[in-house]
Amino acid sequence: MELYQLVSFVVVAEEGNMTRAATRLNLSQPAVSAQVKSLEEELCFPLFQRTSKGMKLTQEGVILKTKVDIVLRDVDDLNNEVEKMRGNAFSKITLGVNTDPGLLRLKDIYKKLTDQYPDISLTVQESMSWDVVGKLNSKKIDLGFSYIVPHDDRIDAQLLGEIDLTVVGPEAWRSLLDGKTEKDLAAFPWVWTSEHCPLNMILTEFFESIKEQPVKAIVVDQEAAILKLVSDGVGLSVMPSNKVKNLEHQYGVFSVAKLNKRLKLYILCLKQRKMNHSISIFLDVIKDVWRVGD
Known part of the structure; x- marks a missing residue:
């Protein structure tokens, strides 16, 4: 049983649709389907009912997902602790930007980050507001600017300004x-x-x-x-x-x-990754530049 199989299983369960799950994972649909099938064969019981409306968890699938959610949270916690122990060395952050860098105060954000945390490197990726959630879930970006607050309880949205x-x-x-x-x-x-x-x-x-x-x-x-x-x-x-x-x-x-x-401007990240050491630091830098809470 491989970690990537468990991740694919959870994403398919959350999306209820193989195509959407593949998009979120940045994989082909056959690849995701093969991972789920391989996991089912290894476990010797079906995890999903395939219906015309999509993928529905079996009773065994519901029980397994509860356990796997805990495992994946523990993996995130472990990665976060490792990052804390090694400090900020070699930390990388990918930020999704939805509009002009000047409008987002990106120059000030970059300056504050490099002045205070020189070991954290920043990569910027164009991400339209409607693409941010998908890129966060597939971990193509760590945080993203957006004019939209998604109806998704996995996402943390911080209002920066108007x-x-x-x-x-x-x-x-x-x-x-x-x-x-x-x-x-x-x-x-x-x-x-x-x-x-x-x-x-x-x-x-x-x-x-x-x-x-x-x-x-x-x-x-x-x-x-x-x-x-x-x-x-x-x-x-x-x-x-x-x-x-x-x-x-x-x-x-x-x-x-x-x-x-x-327009209201937000910074989005996954709730489960919000306390990641580098993400938490960078989120504070963005909020400081935008004077959130002043």
């Missing part, structure tokens, strides 16, 4: 947009965002508040793509105010009107 938003338009439209009311702006074409993007809710609420229907010129979900399309005159959109201010000359866009809505 991000001001603005309607952004192409510089070529400046005279055309000057003095326009919110209802006037609603008549223009808009660069919309996909449903899983946090800005989608902001845009939807904005149009509901002025009782207008948007003209959706195109739907995208990447901030860089939004800025480029706005710059090209495809339509208006909504972006973080500071990002527009920092990039207006580069992209040829400008802030048309400030919105009275804000």
